[in-house]
Amino acid sequence: MKRHHQVTIIDIARKLGISKSTVSRALTNNPNVNPDTRKAVLEMAKTLDYQPNMLALSLIKSETRMLGVIIPDIQKPFFAAIVSGIQHAVGRMGYRTIIAQSDESPQIEKENIQALMLSRVDGFLICHTRDTRNFDQIKMLYQKGFPLVSFARICQELPIPKVVEDDFNGLYTTTQHLIERGRRRIALLAGPKHLQASKLRYQGYTTALRQNGIAFDQELVAHTRFLTENVEAAVDRWLALSEPPDAICTIYDAGAIQVLQLLKKRGIQIPKDIAVAGFGNDPATGLVEPGLTTFEQRPYEIGLLAGKHMLDILKKRFTDTPPEITISEGKLVVRGST
Structure with missing residues (x-):
């Protein structure tokens, strides 16, 4: 041809x-x-x-009006909603986005950064993978002067804008809700220990226990990598305890939905025997039976805030250093599972 x-x-x-x-x-x-x-x-x-020829014009103007957005998994409603928020925020000002998916792989995340650099994007908005511990690539972008915004899973090692969920308050509020429902043996399905969001949610959980005079029990905490086999192992271990939990709260909805399914298969009544709560308010949480109590984290707003911070950097609206942390406030959505 x-x-x-x-x-x-x-x-x-x-x-x-x-x-x-x-x-x-x-x-x-x-x-x-x-x-x-x-x-x-x-x-x-x-x-x-x-x-x-947009590439030629970008060389002349030293800008492409294109922004690189890197997320772990576009299939998850949480990340898809963030991307929508980013696109609506920057699109109004004439910017377009190139979306890259890391597939929860630090190596692919690194390759995405390199590919977007070659595409001459004007800035990067990045949510790191659950396993990202080395931030040399984003530090390189910072040293080269690229505008950067970190969101959800953030890089704490650079003075760049960061937009996060209402992590501490989310698990504090959820745990407090379970305590008010008479629960005293509250298990926590947590995430990787190195993730900032996981740390803050863990702190919210332990703070609520302490303030209500409930002794912390390490046996009731399971740190996972958000994998299905991690969840099943945690549930099996908790049910085998001499005194099983009377409630399980998780730091992500997919884990909470899996907990619901596992408990029902074992003939455990929810919430009579064990109450269950999630985090996120994914669309599926209102469809399962019983409906899942969860802390809504408003991902679309996270995207809007991240996009706004990027525009502020591009327009040089910061007189000194950009805001370090912006928290998107959430709220508890109570359903039948508690």
Whole structure:
């Protein structure tokens, strides 16, 4: 097959018998071009379906008006809603986004950063993988002067804007809710210990226990990598205790839904025997039976805030250093599982 030819200003110039510099000036509305010539150039450009070379224009203007967004998993509603918020925030100001998925792999995250650099994006908005511990790549971007915003799973090692969920308050509120329902043996399905969100949610849980005079029991805490086999192992271990939990709260909804399913398979009544609570308010939480009590984290707003911070950097609105942490406040949504 014959390769499609991209129409250039040279093609327009040849058709009209004028110089390519005249065509270039006409297309950029240079006042020194004769009006009749400009009209002829614009009509020929339309006839030939001429499209400007955006890469060439970006080299001239030193900007592409494209932003790189890196997320762990686009299939998860949480990340999809954040991307939607980012796109709505920056799209109003004429910016477009290139979405890259790391698939929870630090190596792919690194490759995405390199690919987006080659695409000459104007800035990066990044949510790191659950296993990212080395931030050399994002530090390199910072040293090169790229505008950076970190969200959800953040890099704490750089003075850049960070947008996070209401992590501490979320688990504090959820644990307090379970205590008010008469629960005293509250288990926690936590995440990887190195993740900041996991640390803060763990602190919210332990603070609520302490303030209510409930002794902390390490046996009731399970740190996971958000994998299904981790959840099943934790539930099996808790049910085998001489005194099993009377409530299980999790730091993510997918884990809580799996806990519901596992308990029901074992003939355990929810919430009579064991209450269950999640974190996130994913769409599925209102569809399971019983409906899942969960802490809503408002991912769309997280995206809007992240996009706003990026625009502030690009417009140089920060007089000193950008805001370190912006928290998107959430709320407890109570359903049948508690």
